[in-house]
Amino acid sequence: MRITVVGAGLAGAVAARLLVDAGHQVEVFESRENVGGNCFDEWDRGVLVQRFGPHCFHTDKAEVWEFVNRFATFRDPNFCVVANTQLGVIPIPFNDVSAERVGELSPEEIRDLLFVDYSEKHWGIPWAEIPSSITGRVPKRREGRDCRYHLDRWQGIPTEGFTRMFETMLEGIPVHLGCGEDDWRGAKADHVVFTGSLDDYFRRALGTLEYRSLEFEYATEAKREHFQINECNRVNPWTRAVDHSHWLDQDVEWTVIGREYPCEWDGKNVRMYPKPFGGNPERFRRYWEAAKAEQDVTFVGRLATYKYLDMDDVVAQVMLRLGEGKYPMIDKE
Ligand SMILES: Cc1cc2nc3c(=O)[nH]c(=O)nc-3n(C[C@H](O)[C@H](O)[C@H](O)COP(=O)(O)OP(=O)(O)OC[C@H]3O[C@@H](n4cnc5c(N)ncnc54)[C@H](O)[C@@H]3O)c2cc1C
Incomplete structure (x- = not known):
């Protein structure tokens, strides 16, 4: 056929x-x-940069993991995210380590600290207007001290990048x-x-089906301790900043930091979020x-x-x- x-x-x-x-x-x-679509990555200033936002493959589905491993060798990047909040920088999802830094918080306090400002920037509308199908999915308090963002059994990125994996596929x-x-x-x-x-x-x-999009800004800056910082505040207009040298644990003095600014899809930029x-x-x-x-x-x-x-x-x-x-x-x- x-x-x-x-x-x-x-x-x-x-x-x-x-x-x-x-x-x-x-x-x-x-x-x-x-x-590669939105998983496209490329080398930039000696660093493997994911051009359309941070992508870490994570799954509990054995057949899916087996399939992608036919086309690439994966490494676990130990993908951890911190939130820059009005109470300081804490691991996200909110766990025992976060609680040690800012005190134990109720589910409502966690929502207000981590999700309200961030979601308003992300969706471009007030929290009260964001449908419950989205606000209802706000992650709950996580027990324990495991600060990895995803807890799936298998996670990783291809050691030669996603684009190479797609070319092989x-x-x-x-x-x-x-x-x-x-x-x-x-x-x-x-x-x-x-x-x-x-x-x-x-x-x-x-x-027309509408989407939210992202504008990306890339800067050469000193390597950071944190892989990804979510800006859960009104001070900084971007939502996330990613130090791309962490994907392959590159030992560099200078790195590429990608910042994401949410915006509407206007027919010319990339469709990101339905x-x-x-x-x-x-x-x-x-x-x-x-x-x-x-x-x-x-x-x-x-x-x-x-x-x-x-x-x-x-x-x-x-x-x-x-x-x-x-x-x-x-x-x-
Ligand atoms: C910012 C961001 C971060 C993400 N991070 C993660 C993550 O960490 N882990 C995870 O599992 N998932 C993540 N995702 C989800 C992941 O991006 C998607 O699951 C994946 O990219 C979907 O692949 P796709 O082929 O459906 O779509 P796309 O990646 O969008 O690919 C569609 C392709 O089709 C092409 N195309 C579209 N229309 C036409 C046309 N008419 N003619 C010809 N070509 C066309 C496009 O140019 C594009 O190359 C993230 C998504 C976003 C937006």
């Missing part, structure tokens, strides 16, 4: 690999000039970069795997109804399903949709 895959981010690359391994003829069409598969809409719509195919934004597939016929409020949920529901009626198209990934998905969820989603759909190609054993 001839299959067109739209997008060479995680969803597209995994789909292309699985389909080729199952004997299909696959061509990938990517609008950017590089593979796509080895031998034709990938067209810098593509416009006509390129993939014009390609001859029996089936399409679409990983772009669902409204783009339907040429915005039912309106906005599950305003008219978007209903708009998406109508698009999804239309998507289900498309006979020969599979919609996967965070943009096509208009949902924030961690990387392991994206891999699992692609495995599930392609494996249990029309193309039983994944050996579940």
Whole structure:
């Protein structure tokens, strides 16, 4: 079968690999000039810099971990995050170490200290207007002194970076970069795997799905003790600052610090976070109804399903949709 895959981010690359391994003829069409989507990283001033925000692969799903390990050797970066709050710098999620620094806090105090200002900057609206589907997910008090941000069984980043992992995953598969809409719509195919934004597939016929985006600023600064600092305050306008030399534990005097400034998606910057409020949920529901009626198209990934998905969820989603759909190609054993 001839299959067109739209997008060479995680969803597209995994789909292309699985389909080729199952004997299909696959061509990938990517609008950017590089593979990797939002997991894209590159060397900058001697440091491996993740260009679209910090990405640490973490999972409890054995089959997902096995799959990605076919394409890269992973190292655990010991990913820890601290919050810069009005009470000082403390580990986040709030744990026993945080409590030792600022005293024990109630769930409401933790919410006010760590999440209200941060979320208002992130979403660009007052806390009271952020839907409970988001505010209800605020992490609770964590017991113990383990300061790693994720506690999943497996975590890591590829020792040669995510971009190299994607290149390996796509080895031998034709990938067209810098593509416009006509390129993939014009390609001859029996089936399409679409990983772009669902409204783009339907040429915005039912309106625009909105996203939040991020502007990134990079500076050369002295290496920091902390991997990532979340600005849980109103003083600094950015939400996070990442010292990228920590990914590979690079022993450097000078590093690259990336700062993230939340902003609206304006059609030119990158779609980052689906906005599950305003008219978007209903708009998406109508698009999804239309998507289900498309006979020969599979919609996967965070943009096509208009949902924030961690990387392991994206891999699992692609495995599930392609494996249990029309193309039983994944050996579940
Ligand atoms: C700031 C940030 C930090 C994150 N950190 C983590 C983390 O630490 N751990 C974790 O597990 N997850 C993290 N995630 C989630 C992770 O980024 C996603 O799970 C993953 O990138 C989703 O892959 P995707 O292929 O669905 O989407 P993308 O990575 O967005 O890839 C989609 C690709 O398709 C291309 N494309 C779109 N439309 C078209 C079109 N019409 N034609 C051609 N090409 C098109 C895009 O250019 C892009 O390359 C983070 C997300 C964000 C926003």
